Amino acid sequence: MKIALLSFAHLHAAEYAAALLRCGDVEIGAYADGYDGVPDGVTAFETEDDLWAWRPDGVVICAENTRHREFALRAAAEGVHVLCEKPLATSLADATAMLEAARAAGTVLMTAFPVRFAPAYADLRAAVRRGDLGRIVSIAATNCGGVPTTRDWFTDPASSGGGALTDHVVHVADLLADLLDDDPIEVYAIANSIPNPGKAVETAGLVSLRYRDGVIASIDCSWSRPPGRPNTGDLVTLTVIGTEGVVDIAPFSGVLTGWNGGPLAHGYGAPLDDLLIRAFLDAVRDGEARQPDARAGHRTVALVEAAYRSLLAAAPVPLEI
Amino acid sequence: MHATVGLIGAGGIANAHLPAWLDLGHDVVVHSIADDAEALTRRHGGGRVVPSLDALFEAADVVDICTPTHTHYELALAALGHGLPTICEKPLTRTLAEAEDLVARFADARVPLFPAHVVRYFAEYAELHRAVTRGDIGSVAVQRHTRQGRSPAGGWFLDEALSGGVLLDLMIHDIDMARWIGGEVERVFARTHAVGGSQSTQAFLTHANGSISVLTATWTTAPIAFRTLFEVAGSRGLLHADSDERRPYRYQGDAVPAPDILPDFSPLTSPYRAEIEDFVRSVATGAPPRVTALDGLAAMRIADAVARSAAEGRPVDLKPLEAA
Numbered sequence: 001m002k003i004a005l006l007s008f009a010h011l012h013a014a015e016y017a018a019a020l021l022r023c024g025d026v027e028i029g030a031y032a033d034g035y036d037g038v039p040d041g042v043t044a045f046e047t048e049d050d051l052w053a054w055r056p057d058g059v060v061i062c063a064e065n066t067r068h069r070e071f072a073l074r075a076a077a078e079g080v081h082v083l084c085e086k087p088l089a090t091s092l093a094d095a096t097a098m099l100e101a102a103r104a105a106g107t108v109l110m111t112a113f114p115v116r117f118a119p120a121y122a123d124l125r126a127a128v129r130r131g132d133l134g135r136i137v138s139i140a141a142t143n144c145g146g147v148p149t150t151r152d153w154f155t156d157p158a159s160s161g162g163g164a165l166t167d168h169v170v171h172v173a174d175l176l177a178d179l180l181d182d183d184p185i186e187v188y189a190i191a192n193s194i195p196n197p198g199k200a201v202e203t204a205g206l207v208s209l210r211y212r213d214g215v216i217a218s219i220d221c222s223w224s225r226p227p228g229r230p231n232t233g234d235l236v237t238l239t240v241i242g243t244e245g246v247v248d249i250a251p252f253s254g255v256l257t258g259w260n261g262g263p264l265a266h267g268y269g270a271p272l273d274d275l276l277i278r279a280f281l282d283a284v285r286d287g288e289a290r291q292p293d294a295r296a297g298h299r300t301v302a303l304v305e306a307a308y309r310s311l312l313a314a315a316p317v318p319l320e321i
Numbered sequence: 322m323h324a325t326v327g328l329i330g331a332g333g334i335a336n337a338h339l340p341a342w343l344d345l346g347h348d349v350v351v352h353s354i355a356d357d358a359e360a361l362t363r364r365h366g367g368g369r370v371v372p373s374l375d376a377l378f379e380a381a382d383v384v385d386i387c388t389p390t391h392t393h394y395e396l397a398l399a400a401l402g403h404g405l406p407t408i409c410e411k412p413l414t415r416t417l418a419e420a421e422d423l424v425a426r427f428a429d430a431r432v433p434l435f436p437a438h439v440v441r442y443f444a445e446y447a448e449l450h451r452a453v454t455r456g457d458i459g460s461v462a463v464q465r466h467t468r469q470g471r472s473p474a475g476g477w478f479l480d481e482a483l484s485g486g487v488l489l490d491l492m493i494h495d496i497d498m499a500r501w502i503g504g505e506v507e508r509v510f511a512r513t514h515a516v517g518g519s520q521s522t523q524a525f526l527t528h529a530n531g532s533i534s535v536l537t538a539t540w541t542t543a544p545i546a547f548r549t550l551f552e553v554a555g556s557r558g559l560l561h562a563d564s565d566e567r568r569p570y571r572y573q574g575d576a577v578p579a580p581d582i583l584p585d586f587s588p589l590t591s592p593y594r595a596e597i598e599d600f601v602r603s604v605a606t607g608a609p610p611r612v613t614a615l616d617g618l619a620a621m622r623i624a625d626a627v628a629r630s631a632a633e634g635r636p637v638d639l640k641p642l643e644a645a
Contacts, residue, residue, distance in 0.1 A: 133543075137514055138521030140467065144554075188510050188636075190525055190533045194462035194556050204463045204554070206525055206535050208512060216512040218472050218523045218535050222463045224554030241469070243519045245543045315636060316510070 001284060004025045004056040005042070006063060006071050008035035009159075010085050011150055012112065012273075017042055019277040020060075029054050033063065035151075052078050058108070058284040060087055060277075062216075064159040065166065069094040073108065076101035081108035081287070083280040085140035087170045087304060089296030092159025092320070095301040098296045108289045110280055111297030113174045115236055117275035124240065125179055133242025136180070139217040140239045141172040144167035146225040147196040147203060155199040163201025165191060165307050168221035170300040171236060174292055176209070176217055177299050184209035184217070188316040189307035195224040207307050208316075231255050232267035246316065322605040324345060327381030327405070328368065329396055330388035331361035332438075334410050337583055338387055339348070341594040342427060343367040345601070349580055351376040353388075377401040378534035385597075386410055390490075391483040394419040398433065403565070406433040406604045408597070411497075413617040414487040415482075415624040424618045432566055432590055435600045435610055436617025440494040441501060442592035443584075445562040447554060458555025461503045461532045468546035472518040479518065487512070487520045492538035495551075497612070497620040499526055499534040502553060505619075509626035510636040518542045524627045529641075547584050612622035 003026050005013050013030075014037040020028050021041050029228040031051040045051040051059075052074070053282045055179045063141050075082045078096045082102065089095035102109035110216045115121060127133060133300035145168065153159035160166060178185060187209055191202040204222040211217070240247045256267035279290040302321045307318045327502070328335060331353035339361060342349050349368040351358045362368035371377050374396075384400040386393055386409045394414045395587050407427070413436045414420040427434035453461060468491045477483040484490055500506055503526070512523040519541040526534040550563035558621050564584065572578070587594055595605040596612075603610040626637040 049433050135519075136518045137516050137519045137541065138523060138537070138539065140523070140535075142465070146449050188525065188633075190510075190527055191463060192533055194460055194532060195554050197556050204533060206463070206509065206533055208523060208525055210512055214514050214516075216514045216521060216523055218525075218537065220463065220465055220535060222554060224463050224559060226558050229559065239467075241519070241521055241541055241543075243516050243537050243542050246469075246541060314508075316634065 001025070001054045001281065002054065003281070003284070004029040004031065004054065004059045006031055006051065006059045006061045007033040007067070007182055008037045008062060009033060009064045009151060009153060010062040011037070012041060012085055013037060014062070015273050016060050016277060018060065019273040022105070022274060023277060023281060029056060033123060035192050036068060050296065056080055058083065058280065060280070063228060064153045065090050065161045069098055072098040073101050076105040076107055079105055079107060081284045083112055083283050084109045084297065086297065087110045087161070087166055087301055088294070089301050091301050092305045095298045099298050102294060108283045108284060108287060109294035110289055111174070111292045111294065113171060113292040113296060114272035114276045115171050115251055116178065116292050119270055119274045120249040120251045121175060122246050124238065124249050127245070127247055128179060128240070132241060132245050133247060134244030135242060136214065136215050137241045137243060139176060139241070141176065141217065142220040142237045143168040143172050143235065144220055144222050145235060146227060146229065147199060147223045149227070155201050157201055160201065162308065163199065164203055164221045164223045165189065165205040165207070167204070167305050168223070169207055169307060170215065170220055172219050172238065172295050173300040173303045175238060177296065180211060181301055182211055183251060183321060184319050185212050186210045186306065186316050187303060187306035187310050187319055189310040191311055196226065198284070205307070211238070224262060230257070230263040231267055234269070322601055324382040324601065325378040325380055327352070327384045329353070329374070329377065329384065329386050331355065331357040332387065332608055335361055335387040336364070336386055336469055337404065337593040338597065339365045339368055341591060341597045342385070344594055346600060350380045361526070374399065375569070378455065381405055383408065383601070387510070389477045389483060390485060391415045391438065391477070394423055395489060396439065397423055398426070401430060401432055404430070404432055408435040408437055408488050408600050410437045411617070412485060412493045412624065413621055415485055415489070417621050420618050424614045427614060433604050434614040436612060436614060436620070437596055438494065438612045438617065438620065439592050439596050439614065440498055441612050442595040443586060444590040444592070446498060448457060449551065449560055449562065450501060450543040453555070457589045458553065458558030458560055460556040461530070462556060463532065463554045464499050464503055464534040465552045466498055466534065467537045467550045468495055469541065469545065471545060472520070472540040472542050485537045485624070487540045488522050488627055491540070491590065492522055492524065492536055492627065493536065493624055495536045496550070496623045499536060502535055503528040503530065503537060504531045505641065506623050506639055508636050508638050511627040511631040513631040522631065526623070530544050534572045549584060619629060
């Protein structure tokens with residue numbers, strides 16, 4: 001099987017390359033698109049056309065957010081399966097075009113939400129399905145990090161589509177959609193650019209959701225971690241309040257902490273990228289999408305777009321899919 | 322200053338206030354319309370039960386109102402009628418109109434009124450305020466405050482009309498805290514969801530300085546431990562505390578712990594003693610306490626906006642509070 005990485009704009013490209021290398025039995029190609037980070041063992045192509053001429057079975061798109069559409073449409077035209085870095089797109093129109101192109105071409109389109117593979121999330125999902133929590137009352141979610149600094153495009157709206165709301169809402173939005181098996185009906189958002197200031201995009205954001213059965217949820221998606229802050233294992237958290245039980249998950253809480261003249265913090269959590277890549281390889285093998293699929297990416301793009309509409313309106317807005 | 326305190330009510334929070342008054346060396350007279358005052362004074366080894374409110378006002382130098390929320394307004398007015406400095410358990414009153422009227426009347430009469438927003442005296446929250454004021458995190462950007470516990474077993478707490486529900490019981494603390502840390506609030510958006518005896522309210526605050534806050538208050542019928550946590554992010558730093566972490570004492574075993582409505586705190590830094598000490602010092606010196614009547618009123622204005630926003634499904638704008 002031949003899998004190609006399409007652009008190394010996103011740092012996750014190197015992580016997916018490493019996961020692909022660990023899978024063995026996969027030929028790996030890459031078109032870096034001017035970025036560094038292509039590891040040994042990966043065939044680097046000079047041009048995008050060279051990559052397509054190589055006839056990959058699947059591509060992993062790690063381009064700048066606003067270019068996902070262009071690459072995904074080309075892949076569909078080439079009859080190639082796609083795993084696309086999140087967010088799937090920076091507008092609902094783009095996401096819809098990508099989804100429809102894959103559907104028309106009969107190709108797989110999946111969205112890179114590795115947290116979906118976290119054992120802590122699987123346990124939460126099972127507990128909710130078993131009824132251990134009773135009826136769900138509310139959910140509070142966080143996905144807070146620092147401002148991405150290793151690639152400048154993250155804070156250039158023309159390439160990223162936006163700041164913290166674009167970057168950090170979709171992971172937990174995907175978990176909520178899967179957990180509740182529903183989309184919110186109404187979205188409210190507030191934001192500012194106070195943390196890690198001096199950027200052209202919002203660096204703090206809060207999103208409030210309401211579901212048709214009355215469940216309420218909040219998402220803190222802020223890039224509020226100052227540079228150099230050691231990993232405290234709280235990259236993603238969910239607190240689910242039920243009438244009979246409460247569950248807190250922190251899928252990245254596995255951190256070895258210590259001190260050697262400065263703080264030590266080494267994450268040792270589950271290899272979620274490997275699980276995501278394996279799911280994609282399975283999908284490429286039989287042409288059947290695995291979760292998280294195109295719809296998973298599409299519905300989270302709809303939520304982010306609603307959040308930006310709410311910011312402009314300074315009012316809650318209905319979710320439109 | 323040594324005082325005789327007229328403690329009204331002998332229920333939950335009186336069990337925090339009475340030992341604090343006794344610890345500080347004050348005399349306490351207690352009156353309760355429920356038949357629980359004798360048990361309270363016996364439990365804490367001090368205080369003298371008096372048979373009527375009149376007897377209490379007759380003996381008292383200051384009044385401490387520890388009764389159900391819906392009775393605060395009338396009792397505080399009665400204390401004001403006797404010209405007595407008054408500490409009133411939070412929320413100040415059941416309704417915003419009552420709070421506005423009460424604060425205006427105490428101010429007009431120049432009698433001290435102290436809303437017992439005790440969280441400002443909890444050590445981790447006091448330290449948070451010191452650190453933010455010192456500039457440890459730069460400008461405040463995002464605050465996240467959470468307060469959750471088991472639904473009250475019954476009684477007036479579960480009657481929204483009497484207590485104001487989880488909003489006025491739990492969230493009022495974090496409303497005051499978010500305003501103390503992030504400044505005046507200009508806009509409020511909130512959602513609430515109740516299922517049987519469980520209820521969550523999530524409120525988003527937009528502060529005048531552009532910072533934003535999310536407050537989450539929950540009562541659940543699930544058997545959970547009481548928990549408070551906050552994270553405050555600034556332009557160049559982050560502060561965090563969680564009552565679930567760094568516990569100085571943790572018991573595991575078969576013994577059944579005595580029921581306790583109070584969150585854990587160190588006796589060395591008892592927040593109830595600290596707030597009462599601050600109130601007494603303020604009455605004696607005329608210097609403002611850490612939390613003023615206007616702070617209590619501001620918290621009620623925001624809480625009222627939270628209730629209206631949740632009911633109407635839209636953001637509610639707050640006009641600047643006029644200095645009284």
